[in-house]
Amino acid sequence: MSTNIEVVVLGGGYDGVKAANRLARQAGVSVTLVDPRPHFVERIRLHQVVTGSDDAVESFGEVLGGDVRPVVDAANRIAAEERRVSLAGGDTLSYDYLVHAVGSGASxxxxxxxxxxxxxxxxxxxxxxxxxxxxxxxxxxxxxxxxxxxxxxxxxxxxxxxxxxxxxxxxxxxxxxxxxxxxxxxxxxxxxxxxxxxxxxxxxxxxxxxxxxxxxxxxxxxxxxxxxxxGFRVPDLAARSGLNARRPRTTVSAEETRAAPASFRSALETGDLRGLLDVLAPDVVFVSDGGGLRLAALRPVVGAGKVLRCMAGSLGKAGGVLTGEATTVNGNPGLVLRLDGGIDGVLTARVEDGRVTRLYYVRNPEKLTRVESETSLASR
Ligand SMILES: Cc1cc2nc3c(=O)[nH]c(=O)nc-3n(C[C@H](O)[C@H](O)[C@H](O)COP(=O)(O)OP(=O)(O)OC[C@H]3O[C@@H](n4cnc5c(N)ncnc54)[C@H](O)[C@@H]3O)c2cc1C
The missing domain is CATH 3.50.50.60 (FAD/NAD(P)-binding domain)
Known part of the structure; x- marks a missing residue:
């Protein structure tokens, strides 16, 4: 099928990359991702840059699907009426749809x-x-x-x-x-x-x-x-372009929020992961703290099938009794996973529209010493 829809994604952070990859998988959609940096920045690890325990960068080649065209430049202005974005370098990109994902920065x-x-x-x-x-x-x-x-x-x-x-x-x-x-x-x-x-x-x-x-x-x-x-500051690109930057908030019911970790718990404890296909969004992203001493997925794993294969592989290697204990992490549902009684890691899920769209797994034993002392109180 020939390409007929042009999508421009502004911002190559977590949301921009996810949106670009997801859209690029659609037939007939061509995606261009614009970011001033030539690489993806893992903002959640920036405090680790300070001490040198992580560099917080990944090449876009590692995180972007091959169908996404990266452009290293900054968007200067969005002309929504004409569906055009002017870039700082002087170029202009036309689009049918625009994804505005420019994140935030230091205030x-x-x-x-x-x-x-x-x-x-x-x-x-x-x-x-x-x-x-x-x-x-x-x-x-x-x-x-x-x-x-x-x-x-x-x-x-x-x-x-x-x-x-x-x-x-x-x-x-x-x-x-x-x-x-x-x-x-x-x-x-x-x-x-x-x-x-x-x-x-x-x-x-x-x-x-x-x-x-x-x-x-x-x-x-x-x-x-x-x-x-x-405090953080939101870039003024949208405001400068005369756009209303307010975003709609989606509401997740308490039931949906509880259902995801319950399915995970059952799947992990029984080893039967098939039920998770109903819970995972097709483009779920699994991120783990690669900085730990134990083996962990060093790169984001994207897609329900790949995430399940990654989990099945880890379970196969676990070689012990795995149990899950419901918890909340920063308001998100999560599970403390124990292998033979000792904490193996903490899995946090983001639930959107009833499906898990993000999974974060912390396995770094140094961080888990904190969890060990905080879990019983954070759990419910
Ligand atoms: C030290 C630290 C630790 C954190 N820890 C956690 C955590 O543990 N868990 C958690 O959930 N969140 C954490 N956060 C918050 C998290 O990093 C943000 O919520 C997340 O990065 C937002 O993702 P995003 O894709 O919206 O934006 P960003 O990741 O900020 O990405 C925005 C992208 O847009 C690009 N951009 C900006 N302006 C333009 C422009 N004009 N044209 C084109 N591109 C542009 C930027 O270069 C950037 O790549 C942490 C933040 C910090 C600073």
Missing amino acids: VPGVPGAAEFAHAVADLDGARRLRSTLAEVPATAPMTVVGAGLTGVETAAELAEAGRFVTLVCGGVLGPSLHARSRRRVARRLAALGVTVLEGAGTRVTEVTRDGVRLDDGRDVPGAVTVWTA
């Missing part, structure tokens, strides 16, 4: 001194800059992470695990999106890692200086390096 905080002295981990360049800065700072120098959302907590823990002396300035509650019990667990784990947590009233940062931060209760927190994780 520019309005706090005095932050833009000048604080570092960010929200994008690759920022994370790499921070890594270079750390290389020049003595290992004993104190550092401050501002913002105690999940990125701030992860960054503080990563730095502390690398032997740094870290103060986490919450500006309010530690881990505001977490359940209170999980929050207490996180606090205990951070304490065990040696992270000083400043939370509650008076801990909002009012100024960043070369030597640390000042809090609104007047305290000065010394730090050779400040990392700002308090």
Whole structure:
């Protein structure tokens, strides 16, 4: 069948890559993916770039289907009426359908001194800059992470695990999106890692200086390096192009959310994976933390068939009694998998329209020591 529909995908992050691969499998559809970088950035590993435990990049050749045409450039403006995108390099792309997947980046905080002295981990360049800065700072120098959302907590823990002396300035509650019990667990784990947590009233940062931060209760927190994780910024491409950037939210029923891990649990415990075909979206993406000491899928596995084969292979090699325990991870349904009673990993699913579209598996034993201590409380 000849190609008759032109799709342009703006942004080669998780969503752009997934959309491009999925669309390119349709007959008669030609897909072009535009991203200013020549490679895919694994943003969820950017805090690891800072300590050097991961480089957070994959070549587009590894993640993009062969039918997707990559263009290394940035979209400057979308002319929706004419169905055209102008690129920074001067070219113009025409499309029948456009996928806008340009993600987010570090916010520019309005706090005095932050833009000048604080570092960010929200994008690759920022994370790499921070890594270079750390290389020049003595290992004993104190550092401050501002913002105690999940990125701030992860960054503080990563730095502390690398032997740094870290103060986490919450500006309010530690881990505001977490359940209170999980929050207490996180606090205990951070304490065990040696992270000083400043939370509650008076801990909002009012100024960043070369030597640390000042809090609104007047305290000065010394730090050779400040990392700002308090907030993200959405690119202004859509707004600049006069488009309404609000996105519709899909609602997933509690029943759908529960059904996915229940099917996984049964399939993994019985070894009969066929039932999972009803649960997995055809283009499900399976991502695992390849940085661990154990064997894990180093690259995203795309497609229900491939994911099932990958799981069947792992189960075949497991050689023990596998059990699953329902849990929630950042509000998503998940399973703690135990092999002969010991935690093997944590599987998290994203459920959309009743199907699992994303699976994340954490097997890194160093991360799992945290799970071991947090599981019973996070489970339900
Ligand atoms: C340190 C850190 C840890 C995280 N950990 C987790 C986690 O454990 N779990 C989780 O679910 N989420 C995590 N997140 C959040 C997660 O990274 C984002 O939700 C996810 O990256 C969003 O995917 P996306 O495809 O929408 O955008 P992105 O991954 O941001 O990709 C957007 C892409 O668009 C491109 N782009 C931007 N502007 C243009 C333009 N004008 N033209 C063309 N292309 C453009 C960019 O180069 C980029 O490649 C973490 C984030 C950070 C920073």
